[in-house]
Amino acid sequence: MYPGVMRYPDGGGLTAKQRAQREEVRFEAAELFAHGVTPPQVARRLRVSRKSAYAWHARWREAGVQALRSKGASGRPSRMMPNWRAWLAAELDKGPAAHGWVEDQRWTLARVATVIARRFHVRFSPAQTWRILHQMGFTVQVPQRRAAERDEDAVATWIRETWPCVERR
Template structure:
């Protein structure tokens, strides 16, 4: 069974670890086992990785210590929105689309982009809006249910209770 730090166990009140955090937790556990004198195969089995990964980690650890196996900050272009702006956008979006003057209370990438620009003054492409929603905010795509306006729930319940059993018997 792979190594799971206590904060990634389901039922815990601590949020689950991201993949990079989990990978770092495995390397930290491997360092503890290196210091206890464990073999590469034993350590690999204990943390849930292949022995080659443990050999590579051991070489890095021997060359630079435990800090050499720590996660490094992401490289690349810095995000257009800082954490404070992302929190402002989150609060604005949670008020709903109608609070921002849209007729229907549904969000599209274009609408979210307009709200982001109103709140922060920063224009984002549709792709960047998607990354903001799914990556930084942790939201997912939610499609609205399509139901007829004329739908009569009481008539549907009556049909299921009375008509469906009668039809089903005739099979």
Template structure:
């Protein structure tokens, strides 16, 4: 399924879609054909074929929602630990100077929590938790 603005399903839409798949599984078990299931649930035959294959390969669990496709997020305990580690400074984590960059913080998150963020995602995480972008001013020699 393609989405016009690059978006996906909301949690409510995902739940509704999952209910449809579970209804389709009940109909598969009662012996209905793909076209009958598609007509009854008002969905495409192609989707029914995909769901039947997933049901055949993984049972009812094969058609359940996999959840949001978004990036894994750090929980509050992990964010608190990240903030403590950031306060320790880059030197404590093996960098040669005292500047935190988004790339370094991204690397630190990967090392500490085994979670991959993009540089932009790292910035959004920090901004969401009250961190701001700062650049030190250079002193004239």
């Protein structure tokens, strides 16, 4: 590994495609440096900051184009293996009842983590579970209609009597 390989904290919040696009910009800068273009000119041409252009130039001078190569996302690799994700998606489609939760037909992060742990013997925190689901393309779902058991009179009473006390605090 080269000492000056580019690294963005937490992957820079970037997808692999976005990281590759940034890497291409750095490679383009290296090509310009090789043709004698100065860092301020590179910054203007590629529409990047002068600070970035000077940093890239220093790395390029020190170790060549390879120093501008992306190192990928930072941090440890996920313990959630790629082939597990396909299995998990299929299990989530079956619904919570297929996994023993019959009283409430909603997936929660804790339930999803439990399903993963039962199958693969790996525990994930709610935050990790959410990250995995988000990467798989799942989003937060909100019920479209109100529960059949909802008592409108009790709700109105709560809003009228209890909420003003809570709100003042």
